[in-house]
Amino acid sequence: MKLTVALLIVAGMFKLSQATVPGLKERLLPTVSKRSTTPTKQCTSDNEAESFYNETNPTVIWICKGKVWTPFEMSPSIGKTKDVSAASCKQIIDALPTDECPAKSGVYWIQFMQIYCDMTTDGGGWTLVWQHTYMKYRTLNANMFYYSNYSQPCVKDASHQEWCNVPNKTRFNPTEQMIVAYHKGTIIYAYKGYFNRNIDYHWTGGILLDAKRVIDQCIHQNGIPPQPSIHHTGIFGLTFDKLTPYIFHVDCDTYHQGSTLTSPRECRWYNCHLPSYISSRPTATDMTMAILVR
Structure with missing residues (x-):
């Protein structure tokens, strides 16, 4: 059954992470496609303002308001302004016309906040939700952990932001998770797996489920995915190793x-060892780790 909706969304009507955010401008919506089915997830007061889209019709975004999923037809400028925030970086990729140039990596408006999107690696559409540059801080704190509920906007790439964290990572409705290691902005290794829902509240959320290699330029341990390093060698939610799968306390x-x-x-890079065409120093040099979801 086709549905035509005309809604006035007033600034400040929605709440996201207990903070008031502006709404969409008044617009008369065209008929919503039959393919764009209502989200199966229940719309409640707990997920007010959460947004969702169906890959079969990515130009329609559903927003939870007043315990009802409400559809909005998005414009080609999706993600470019707060008024047309996308549900995720992947929606921007999926909504592009086939004859349009590929989206560029950079900062977009995602769920009414600015977030960095990787639009090139493994087909693009990756939302940056955590990042940390190692040996930049004398004292570390729990806010830096990837499962922390502390918000530090992820608005820059690995070359320009030393750490960030986006809490409530499930809000992007991801199915995939990727861990990436950078040297001065260059990807040295990247592995992806199924989205791990523990990432919002426990260090085990950093474990890639059914990990697959995307990129790996390491001299040593090539083909071994990164995983959290804990116990006496690491810090819960902050450190990684790349040595022995599913043994989390042997190295770093x-x-x-x-x-x-x-x-x-x-x-840094003790398990990997950078190739000489990347760095004259194989270890103990610039390193940034990031977690992205899609």
Whole structure:
């Protein structure tokens, strides 16, 4: 059954993460395609203002308001302004006309906030939700953990932002998760897997489920996916190794840390070893890790 909707969305009507955000401008919506079915997830007061889209018709975005999913027809400028925020970076990729140039990596408006989107790696459409540049801080804190509920906007790429975190990562309705290691903005290795829902509340959320290689330029441990490093060698939610799958306390590839969050010790690229065409130093040099979802 076709549905024609005319709605006035007033600024400040929606709430997202307990903060008031502006709504969409008044617009008369065209008939919504039959292919764009109502989201199966229940719309409640707990997920007010959460947005969703159906890949079969990505130009329609559904927003949870007043316990009802309401459809909006998006313009070609989706993600470019707050008024036409996308549900995720992937929606921007999917909504592009086939004859349009590919989307560029950069900052877009996603769910009424600005977030960096990787639009090139593995087909693009990746939303940056966590990033950390190692050996940049004398003292670390729990806000930096990838499962923290602390918000530090992810608005820059690996070359220009030392750390960031987007809480409530499930809000983007992702099915995939990717861990990427950068050296001065260049991807050294990237692995993806199914989205791990633990990422919003526990260090095990950094484990890639059914990990697959996207890129790997490491000299050592090539083909071994990154995973959280804990116990005496690491920090829950912050450190990774790249050595023995599903053994989480034997080595490191980022920080080497004892029982405190002070004075992190050098461990960058120790499992990987950078190739000479990337760096004259195989270890102990610039390193940034990031988590993206799609």
